[in-house]
Amino acid sequence: MSNQRVFDMIFAKVYPMYVQKAEKKGRTKAEVDQCIYWLTGYDKKGLEKQLSSEASFEMFFAQAPKINPNVSLIKGVVCGVRVEEIDNPLMQKIRYLDKLIDELARGKSMEKILRC
Template sequence: MTQHRIFAMPFARIYSAYLQKAERKNRMQDEVDEVVCWLTGYTRSGLAEQVEKGIDVETFFAEAPAFHPHAPLIKGVVCGVRVEDVEDPLMRKIRYLDKLIDELAKGKAMEKILR
């Protein structure tokens, strides 16, 4: 099976795209950080350190301190793909985060995003 290109992409690049998407919809970096930290278990300082180190997406998720146990409750479609149908475990984690950021950008309340 071929590895997805996104796995080798620097997480900082993805994170920057998340920030831009959220900020275009009048959401704040603190909210993006809260979502990322909730899902992955990173602290805000740990997240900032990972972004600064320039690690790739695969390493970012592999080193996540505590992936949230309720992540499988995240359902829906993001980028035309149904999140719960993604077979590759790493790609599913990426899609979970995509879906949460998408909900944030759409103006959902933080309490509803963080199931």
Template sequence: MAKNNVYKMIFAKVYPLLIAKAEKKGRTKEEVDEIIRWQTGYSQEALQEHIKKETDYETFFTESPQPNPSRNLIKGVVCGIRVENIEEPIMREIRYLDKMIDELAKGKTMDKILRK
């Protein structure tokens, strides 16, 4: 099966778009970073290194040092697809991140976004 083109997107090019979406709604880069670190287990330094190296999405999520087990609690629709029904692991991770950034932009509290 051919790999999805989204997997080869450079995370460093998507990252500013995630921040812009959050900031447009009065949220912060720090909150976006916290969401990414929560989901993946990356430290802030490791996150910045992936941005600097221009890691693609597939590698970024595949190399996640400690994916948060609570990310499986993320439910809902992104791009017309229920995230909990996505079978392909990398696409599910991408959509988890999309969903949490959507929640951030909609004004949800960080506790709710991080499933605390």
């Protein structure tokens, strides 16, 4: 899949899949939201606005209040690629979110996921 195709995906259509992945492993929607808040700086109201506006991933991250300064602590592989080695800044942010959701679904503690 091309990068632009991923960037154009509607975040509100992918979000339920994040929640489903987490819930399948005994985690909660609130924990998914907490990961999103930590990464992007959105709060509950801001996230709800993004979901209702059907923003693309590109717009979702462009409008994010503040990307967490500790994102560089997120390391590992998503879709066969090391997140810390991704050249495109937007794709890297998308994969950071994927990685956080993966860690959540794998049972990591929120403290470790949020690099506290």
